[in-house]
Amino acid sequence: xxxxxxxxxxxxxxxxxxxxxxxxxxxxxxxxxxxxxxxxxxxxxxxxxxxxxxxxxxxxxxxxxxxxxxxxxxxxxxxxxxxxxxxxxxxxxxxxxxxxxxxxxxxxxxxxxxxxxxxxxxxxxxxxxxxxxxxxxxxxxxxxxxxxxxxxxxxxxxxxxxxxxxxxxxxxxxxxxxxxxxxxxxxxxxxxxxxxxxxxxxxxxxxxxxxxxxxxxxxxxxxxxxxxxxxxxxxxxxxxxxxxxxxxxxxxxxxxxxxxxxxxxxxxxxxxxxxxxxxxxxxxxxxxxxxxxxxxxxxxxxxxxxxxxxxxxxxxxxxxxxxxxxxxxxxxxxxxx
Numbered sequence: 417x418x419x420x421x422x423x424x425x426x427x428x429x430x431x432x433x434x435x436x437x438x439x440x441x442x443x444x445x446x447x448x449x450x451x452x453x454x455x456x457x458x459x460x461x462x463x464x465x466x467x468x469x470x471x472x473x474x475x476x477x478x479x480x481x482x483x484x485x486x487x488x489x490x491x492x493x494x495x496x497x498x499x500x501x502x503x504x505x506x507x508x509x510x511x512x513x514x515x516x517x518x519x520x521x522x523x524x525x526x527x528x529x530x531x532x533x534x535x536x537x538x539x540x541x542x543x544x545x546x547x548x549x550x551x552x553x554x555x556x557x558x559x560x561x562x563x564x565x566x567x568x569x570x571x572x573x574x575x576x577x578x579x580x581x582x583x584x585x586x587x588x589x590x591x592x593x594x595x596x597x598x599x600x601x602x603x604x605x606x607x608x609x610x611x612x613x614x615x616x617x618x619x620x621x622x623x624x625x626x627x628x629x630x631x632x633x634x635x636x637x638x639x640x641x642x643x644x645x646x647x648x649x650x651x652x653x654x655x656x657x658x659x660x661x662x663x664x665x666x667x668x669x670x671x672x673x674x675x676x677x678x679x680x681x682x683x684x685x686x687x688x689x690x691x692x693x694x695x696x697x698x699x700x701x702x703x704x705x706x707x708x709x710x711x712x713x714x715x716x717x718x719x720x721x722x723x724x725x726x727x728x729x730x731x732x733x734x735x736x737x738x739x740x741x742x743x744x745x746x747x748x749x750x751x752x753x
Contacts, residue, residue: 426653427715427722429609430601430660437611440600441668447598448673450481451590455677458483459591461503465534467491470547472568473501474594489593493546494553494734495564496522499529508534510542522557523549551734562640567620570638570699570729573736574623581739582727582746585634588622588678597622599661609657619658624679625695625743633678634695634743635659636727641701648707651698652724656715659696659722666692667720692720695743699727702740708749711742 434440458480467473474490474497475483486504490497498519499512509531512519519525527542553561571594573580574587589595600616601609621636637655639646665674666688675688700706706728713724728749730738740749 422649423653423656423713423715423724426609426656427660427717430657431664431717433601433609433611434661434664437600437613439613441670443600443614444665444668444674445670447477447481448670448677451477451677452673454480454483454487455591458487458593461487461508462489462592464503465501465508468543468547469572470549470551471498471543472571472594474596475590476596477598480590480595492564492568493523494551494561495566495568496553496561498523498525498546499542501534502531510534510539512542522553522561524554563620563638565734566640566701566731567638569731569734569736570621570636570727573739574621581729581736582741582743584627584745585623585625585743586679588624588633590677595622599658601657601661617658619662621699622662622678626745630744631680632693632695633662634697634725635662636697636699639698639700648698648700648710648726651700652696652710655696655698656722656724659694660717663692663694663717663720663722690719694720694722695725696722697725697727697741697743699729702728702730702738702749706740706749708742711748 458475462473470493472492474492476490479488489501491499491501498515499510500514502509502511510529511531512529516528525545527545529538529542532538571587574585587594588597596618598616598618600611600613602612602617619635620638623634623636624631625634626632635655635658637651639651665671672687708726710724711726715722725742726749727743728740729736740747742748
């Protein structure tokens with residue numbers, strides 16, 4: 417079994433798994449309600465501190481839904497968590513307790529913080545360390561962390577306002593913060609769809625592509641290299657599983673709240689299009705043998721459509737310098753010279 421038949425089975429199996437495990441519906445309804453309620457507060461706290469390009473702030477679903485009078489953010493370098501930012505009782509502190517060992521191993525950082533004030537000399541020294549070091553991990557760092565670095569690079573590139581390698585794309589954020597969008601599925605095994613409850617895997621990058629009313633959600637599965645042991649066809653299976661979940665979420669009772677959280681205008685009697693088009697994309701470093709034949713292949717789920725795409729990128733000096741993509745407004749790989 418291969419090709420379109422294979423992908424169709426992935427879609428059918430994922431839908432059946434979500435149908436037979438309906439607990440996610442109530443849980444994601446609560447997620448949306450609480451995150452929406454807390455969004456303004458989270459944004460107001462985020463405005464209280466600034467970061468250089470070497471560090472980024474993330475918020476996960478647990479911290480977002482519990483952000484009533486206090487809130488925690490993850491501070492990341494090259495996509496890897498290096499500290500927690502904590503806002504409580506109108507004070508911002510930084511704590512590295514959960515990351516000290518990895519900070520030393522992967523970045524050579526021996527500076528430790530224990531709820532130090534954000535404005536303290538120690539916290540300033542910590543931030544300066546990451547700002548001034550080369551944008552790379554030490555050789556002792558696990559290779560699997562390379563995907564985190566590339567994810568951070570793509571998020572930074574997609575977040576630009578102008579002069580973008582891929583036009584008209586923006587990552588989905590919560591209150592201006594990078595947000596690892598959770599799912600109840602685990603997609604690590606491309607040959608099997610598993611239900612993992614609240615321990616499910618997160619979407620690597622969730623983005624909006626296009627302009628205005630023509631914008632669509634893009635669910636991106638990222639790999640750090642294009643290799644035979646994990647070919648593009650398998651990466652697409654992972655992207656499709658998560659895309660099916662997003663589709664089911666947007667056809668659930670909590671659809672309007674999630675549509676708005678994903679950055680769309682949720683007003684009127686029918687805030688979500690009657691016919692959704694969702695992009696399932698693979699993203700990986702460009703390769704002369706990169707496959708493109710699947711681009712724009714479509715699969716229907718009732719009135720909705722999943723469309724396959726690729727994003728092949730080149731980097732230099734820890735910066736994305738070129739992207740070939742089948743997404744709208746992208747430069748197709750076929751134009752590579």
